[in-house]
Amino acid sequence: MSLVHELSSLLPAARISTRVADLEVAAGDESACQPVRPDVVVWPLSTDEVSRVVGCAWTHGVPVTARGAGSSLEGNPIPVRGGIVLDLSRMDAVVEVHQEDLQVSVQPGIVYNRLNEQLKPWGLFFPPSPGGSSDVATIGGMVANNASGIYSVKYGGTREHVQAATVVTGTGHVLELGTRSRKTSSGYHLLGLVVGSEGTLAIATQLTLSLAGLPQGRKQGALTFPTEKDAATAIATMMRYGVDLAAVEFLDRRSIVALNRYRGFGLEEQPSLFLEVHGTPDSVDAVFETAQAVCEEQAGRVIVLPDGQNPWDVRHFTTRAIQALKPEGKTIRTDMGFPLSRLPEVVEHSYAIAERHGVVLHTFGHAGLGILHALLREDPADTQRWAAAQRAKDEMVGFVLSVGGTASGEHGIGLGSQKYVAQEHGSSLALMKHIKRVFDPKHILNPGKIWPDEGVDG
Amino acid sequence: MSLVHELSSLLPAARISTRVADLEVAAGDESACQPVRPDVVVWPLSTDEVSRVVGCAWTHGVPVTARGAGSSLEGNPIPVRGGIVLDLSRMDAVVEVHQEDLQVSVQPGIVYNRLNEQLKPWGLFFPPSPGGSSDVATIGGMVANNASGIYSVKYGGTREHVQAATVVTGTGHVLELGTRSRKTSSGYHLLGLVVGSEGTLAIATQLTLSLAGLPQGRKQGALTFPTEKDAATAIATMMRYGVDLAAVEFLDRRSIVALNRYRGFGLEEQPSLFLEVHGTPDSVDAVFETAQAVCEEQAGRVIVLPDGQNPWDVRHFTTRAIQALKPEGKTIRTDMGFPLSRLPEVVEHSYAIAERHGVVLHTFGHAGLGILHALLREDPADTQRWAAAQRAKDEMVGFVLSVGGTASGEHGIGLGSQKYVAQEHGSSLALMKHIKRVFDPKHILNPGKIWPDEGVDG
Numbered sequence: 001m002s003l004v005h006e007l008s009s010l011l012p013a014a015r016i017s018t019r020v021a022d023l024e025v026a027a028g029d030e031s032a033c034q035p036v037r038p039d040v041v042v043w044p045l046s047t048d049e050v051s052r053v054v055g056c057a058w059t060h061g062v063p064v065t066a067r068g069a070g071s072s073l074e075g076n077p078i079p080v081r082g083g084i085v086l087d088l089s090r091m092d093a094v095v096e097v098h099q100e101d102l103q104v105s106v107q108p109g110i111v112y113n114r115l116n117e118q119l120k121p122w123g124l125f126f127p128p129s130p131g132g133s134s135d136v137a138t139i140g141g142m143v144a145n146n147a148s149g150i151y152s153v154k155y156g157g158t159r160e161h162v163q164a165a166t167v168v169t170g171t172g173h174v175l176e177l178g179t180r181s182r183k184t185s186s187g188y189h190l191l192g193l194v195v196g197s198e199g200t201l202a203i204a205t206q207l208t209l210s211l212a213g214l215p216q217g218r219k220q221g222a223l224t225f226p227t228e229k230d231a232a233t234a235i236a237t238m239m240r241y242g243v244d245l246a247a248v249e250f251l252d253r254r255s256i257v258a259l260n261r262y263r264g265f266g267l268e269e270q271p272s273l274f275l276e277v278h279g280t281p282d283s284v285d286a287v288f289e290t291a292q293a294v295c296e297e298q299a300g301r302v303i304v305l306p307d308g309q310n311p312w313d314v315r316h317f318t319t320r321a322i323q324a325l326k327p328e329g330k331t332i333r334t335d336m337g338f339p340l341s342r343l344p345e346v347v348e349h350s351y352a353i354a355e356r357h358g359v360v361l362h363t364f365g366h367a368g369l370g371i372l373h374a375l376l377r378e379d380p381a382d383t384q385r386w387a388a389a390q391r392a393k394d395e396m397v398g399f400v401l402s403v404g405g406t407a408s409g410e411h412g413i414g415l416g417s418q419k420y421v422a423q424e425h426g427s428s429l430a431l432m433k434h435i436k437r438v439f440d441p442k443h444i445l446n447p448g449k450i451w452p453d454e455g456v457d458g
Numbered sequence: 459m460s461l462v463h464e465l466s467s468l469l470p471a472a473r474i475s476t477r478v479a480d481l482e483v484a485a486g487d488e489s490a491c492q493p494v495r496p497d498v499v500v501w502p503l504s505t506d507e508v509s510r511v512v513g514c515a516w517t518h519g520v521p522v523t524a525r526g527a528g529s530s531l532e533g534n535p536i537p538v539r540g541g542i543v544l545d546l547s548r549m550d551a552v553v554e555v556h557q558e559d560l561q562v563s564v565q566p567g568i569v570y571n572r573l574n575e576q577l578k579p580w581g582l583f584f585p586p587s588p589g590g591s592s593d594v595a596t597i598g599g600m601v602a603n604n605a606s607g608i609y610s611v612k613y614g615g616t617r618e619h620v621q622a623a624t625v626v627t628g629t630g631h632v633l634e635l636g637t638r639s640r641k642t643s644s645g646y647h648l649l650g651l652v653v654g655s656e657g658t659l660a661i662a663t664q665l666t667l668s669l670a671g672l673p674q675g676r677k678q679g680a681l682t683f684p685t686e687k688d689a690a691t692a693i694a695t696m697m698r699y700g701v702d703l704a705a706v707e708f709l710d711r712r713s714i715v716a717l718n719r720y721r722g723f724g725l726e727e728q729p730s731l732f733l734e735v736h737g738t739p740d741s742v743d744a745v746f747e748t749a750q751a752v753c754e755e756q757a758g759r760v761i762v763l764p765d766g767q768n769p770w771d772v773r774h775f776t777t778r779a780i781q782a783l784k785p786e787g788k789t790i791r792t793d794m795g796f797p798l799s800r801l802p803e804v805v806e807h808s809y810a811i812a813e814r815h816g817v818v819l820h821t822f823g824h825a826g827l828g829i830l831h832a833l834l835r836e837d838p839a840d841t842q843r844w845a846a847a848q849r850a851k852d853e854m855v856g857f858v859l860s861v862g863g864t865a866s867g868e869h870g871i872g873l874g875s876q877k878y879v880a881q882e883h884g885s886s887l888a889l890m891k892h893i894k895r896v897f898d899p900k901h902i903l904n905p906g907k908i909w910p911d912e913g914v915d916g
Contacts, residue, residue, distance in 0.1 A: 098797065100694065100798070100799035101797040101798055101799045102698065103797070147643070148643075156618075157641050159647070164862075169889075173885065174885075175884075175886045176884060176886070179862060179882075180796070180862035181797060181858075182795070182797075182798065182827050183606050183610065183615050183824075183827045183867050183868060184604075185603050185654055185793075185867060185870045186864045186865050186883070187879060187882070187886075188893055188894075188908075189604075189617070189647075189650045189651050189653070190651075190886055190889060192617075192647045192650035193646055193647050193650065196643055196646070197646055197647075213700040236558065239560075241671070280744070283741055283744075286738070286741075338638070339559040339561070339640075340559055366641075369640050370639050370640050370641065371639075371641060400639075404637060405637060405639045406637040406641075406642040406643075406644045408643045409639060409642060410643050413643075413645065417644070420644075421645060424644055424645070426633075427631065428633045428648055431627075431648060431896060432648065434896040435646055435648075438892040438893055438896060450645060450646075
């Protein structure tokens, strides 16, 4: 194969592979989407190597899909048109800590938790904490999906924290985007366009992130509520009152039951909120008391987690716990985002829709942001229930779109949510396709994602 | 003129004008750039009317420049190629307050202060407070320039507060961008691209903004320092320690002298910081004390403004006060943004550069964001001093670019800062031009801005 031959002139043989085992690893992600093997996997170590590989792909008109940890949930890195997978996991260095500016420059393959371990001695952290994936998700993957996490309710999502980036476009050109100034009004915001574009516009090879100082004071807690709607109302009210929560996670009763079954956490089996407050040692108690008072109006009760467990160590296992309830199944999941005032309504509607379709759902999410995941775990072999679960998902997503929401709060569109894109974006979808062509004229960067692939000239 | 005739079929005669007085008003802004009269001014009242006017301009290949208050500082709305000025000042309605979601939908012509007056009964406000222009600047203009203001250090700039927008592209097409969800990972971030594009990609006709709750507690104060460098070091240190300031404005000694001369404020003539803290009635004192302690390490001293004056009422007049020192002059101004740790160095360098060129500068700005304006007030008729002031500006901007900064922190590029764009954006400037063509294929929206106009096929 002449492509592989040419790649051999760009990278050492040890960093190019066509072995089935390597192609298999690069074929899939954590979604229910069908894996597809690429033709070749490469492990570049520098911007220059990425540029040369993409340049080679451009010459040959071969697809290139960048890959981090493969922990995405919508098929985002599946190389559906084959070609080259650019595995960036070995580009995992902290390039420079700009301590005085609360910034860090990193390579894209560094894992979220690993970055924060390295930042700890500097008194800094990168806030968007991508839930159960924090110990595997790479910064490059978070940037590609504009990921959010438990602390995004206070600190924002990934896009707001990307100050500057070195990126390689679909022609192999290297661009420097952004600035180290906290604020700029100079030129078009190409950086914000590349963030969240799922590797379809450009591949980031270095990122400068803005950070937060580690809070001096921190307080965590958990509350239970009689119903899911009570918990949802409490969240919407706290956010409206501006209660300064660093995190407020919602778990429905069924998710709690699943967690108890999975790991014997011994949690009270009620709809629950897990909270965290950041501030000074004095201020966190006051904020927590305000939160508690609002929750008590919705019959919320502060509970103590058994054995002094940390709420995030529990929360971490939610998806796995739900999946374990039906190991033979696959997961259909929503990634709904919506105006926060609609949270109680979205929760109620989602249960009603699932009930009508005869399927069982579990709901949880960064509810303070207005993000709710509904997980339906079904066996695809049971075609009738699988189809019913799909219909339930369509109706739930349709409802949030009808109230000004989004089909993807934080996971990206990938393959899994493409059918909602036309409804959400309407006529601006045509413009997005034109912009794709500006960055990637031959349509080789992660083709087939966000909207159905229409071929090289799409 | 057939264009005006055709416009008459789209709008009532009372909202179309070719009168010299109207053309004159639409010709310029607050910058030193040469005004240029358009051929016709129109006052649309709806998205539909804007769409039809732009559609007509598209047919005729005639430039269309959207205009708000004309308070911009870089020539941004000057219709340098003539054509139609679309004056949006009559589209100034608050369309809907979404109180529970801390959002508001507005038309673009509403003035910043007027919006906040209307939001006050709801307990909400739109934070980016554009300094001395707050009583004239329109939301549409702020969005076009991604404006920031005194409260952006805590709450962010304009882009971060735009949730959704109705926009009209250069072909007259109406697009709905964004979502009312606080967070989305769906599709390309076209909304963020349009914000800050200075009316060159699309014209916003409705905007949904995210708001903040009015703080329960608020504390203001002022400090003086022996030198500008001491004040700058204090700011950089406070931001590094994460002191939660809502505003921290820097004024050099000369700006204070100018303010005293302009309005007899009776201020102590020393480099000064004006601060504001937002929080609970209890927390603001504690934060202010921390700020004071940091400032005292740099020999800063808390002062009481004479006659119980509010610092922002004083700050408001800074530009006018400096201009009044030389009424026959024009203003050359920088809009530098840079990594905050460089603030003391940028301040020192700017004075040294001005001294070397024999010109006098005044510096002030949202220094907590890393934004510094240096104002040089000279008479263009004195060609030697005018050229020296230009060279001084070039060197100051060159310095911040060399340390990872930006030529425009908040005013946009317009006409005034075009010469720095190639240096700042390098090869991505070519991509910006391609994107311009995607939104505006005939190059009719505010042509000649951000980079030098290369004609319709540019």
